[in-house]
Amino acid sequence: MAQSSDAMLDKLANRDYQYGFVTDIDADSAPPGLSEDIVRLISAKKNEPQWLLDWRLKALARFMDMLANDAEPTWAKVDYPKIDFQDIIYYSAPKQAAKIESLDEIDPQLLETYEKLGISLNEQKRLHGVAVDAVFDSVSVATTFRSELEKQGIVFCSFSEAVARYPELVQQYLGSVVPVADNFYAALNSAVFTDGSFAYIPKGVRCPMELSTYFRINAANTGQFERTLLIADEGAYVSYLEGCTAPMRDENQLHAAVVELIALDDAEIKYSTVQNWYPGNKDGVGGIYNFVTKRGACRGKRSKISWTQVETGSAITWKYPSCLLQGDDSVGEFYSVAMTNNLQQADTGTKMIHIGKRTKSTIISKGISSGRSSNAYRGLVRIQPGATGARNYSQCDSLLLGDRCKAHTFPYLEVKNASSTIEHEATTSKIGEDQLFYCRQRGISEEDAISMIVNGFCKQVLRKLPMEFAVEAQALLGLSLEGSVG
């Protein structure tokens, strides 16, 4: 007899997580717990300058304050037991030769791990002209194509290296978009972040290849706190990709990253994420808590920042990539697909803060819920008094697969300038047995039907991804490419 539609939806929701392996590698880890000593230890391990240690300690003090005042955010539509911040390991790094001169010196097991993930760190293999920075647990292990980029004055390296080699750039911009005490998790990150990626694109340079960071959590009981800082100087352009995976573990692991983007006059940054942290099993055991602060400042005139995200992983996602539209005529964009299965919870969206004149923003959010998951869009569009002639267009669509999942939409609009134009559209559709049966009656299997529906639903966002990533994102969503007819 034919498989029932519910069984099919269950199957879709319960597909195995294929990145769940653990690499057995020696790690240099700090004991669990959060204290001034730990922060000093991290800073010392990284040979950081005094100013950065001071900056961390300031963040730690603010975080401890918030922790004491129970200031952990609870407004998101997510539910989880209280996190014990003293039970987390804040520093873990793969042990390897003290100084790496070339990729040949990297622990072969690490290279193998990335190969398994489909990411080649071997420059000879040329990953389709994508420069990769690989972050394993908390440490950047390899950055490819560096010399080629350096010829054009482009800096792309690990955050730690940037602190050592370009301290003035780091000091000028670090925390300038997300201040140390911006929010609970940003404060935690500022205190204990261990590494991440740094990129600087000089004036008038169009970065010739995609820059990419692959984050991998491997060690158990470890939090991952990375920091990404991207600066596009006047007239520069860069497209940046970020991917993330983690092993399957029964306990929840905390990932609290901060990403800051700065676009000066006429600069453009495209930031794309395919987030596939381990989501937990079908009963909701394990998985990553993904509590991330991402914000871009369109500081210059006519600057542009686009966020594109495909969120399929994590037990809980709490993430609002935002744009501060400070420069006149600057543009902010947010394209998002958030897919939740089983007992996953996502509360994600964006903030578009219009400050400069004639600033424009576009928000396209597609939420897909299946299983017993909960998926919320939360967005803020704020038009400041000086933002004369600002425009925003928002579209929030929800797709429910089956009848046990939830979708919520929380759009906030704050308009303080009457000359602005704001449009908001929202739809909710449900794919149930009737729709699937209709497709099957036309000769299309349930799996193909779901793929077609999900892909069709997301295509507005997927087509914003760089080609290489779009393919990966589609594979991730279990989709086949929809051809266009007519």
Place this chain on the structure above:
Amino acid sequence: MDHATPMLEVKGLHARAGGTEILKGLDLVVGSGEVHAIMGPNGSGKSTLANVLAGRPSVEVTAGYVLYQGRDLLELAPEVRAKEGLFLAFQYPVEIPGISNAYFMKAALNAARAHRGEEELDGMDFLEFAREKMKLVDFDEALLNRAINEGFSGGEKKRNEILQMAVLEPRLAVLDETDSGLDIDALQVVANGVNALRSPDRSAIVITHYQRLLDYVVPDFVHVLSDGRIALSGGRELALELEAKGYSWLEVAPAETTAP
């Protein structure tokens, strides 16, 4: 196919939907090249029969068998039945967001072609083919690029069903009250769709509540379904008789008298 083998043979069919027995021993034989009309009052089991044939998972067959071109139909998954040439024009076509009508039809046609070992049509060839069919059912090409049935009027949804039928060229088409709620022009469209498919190796089952569709699609046989069984079968004239007399004269209740 050997003409001695009927297109469809239904024997002693019992089926339940929503916990209630709806079909209670239905027998029906549809020969190759024949058009059968099935009429009957609301609740008599017309749509349940259509759903059993198409394989809707929520309808459970409890007894009897169905042979389609000599094969056990009930063993086949709904998508296999479709690819084997069984088409259901739905009474209430659903809206499916995100998939364009054109893409969907192309996928459906190519699924069937692949199943038959034929080459798949590319976008250009498909469009050319579909345009011919659109003329037949007077279909607005603008609807081709809209999501399936999304925001379509009732009449547009029904036309879309007939267009899909025309594109897929089924061996056995089952039309579940496709005519209800349609004006005369739309009825003509439905009729064109069915009549265009009439051939010695294709058959159709036209389920209808009213006889007026049968003015345009002249059936070879008319059956009256009552309380889950075929109560009466005849030719074209039976439909006219039903129109004149209504269904109430059929409603005898033999089960009541024999129950203990």
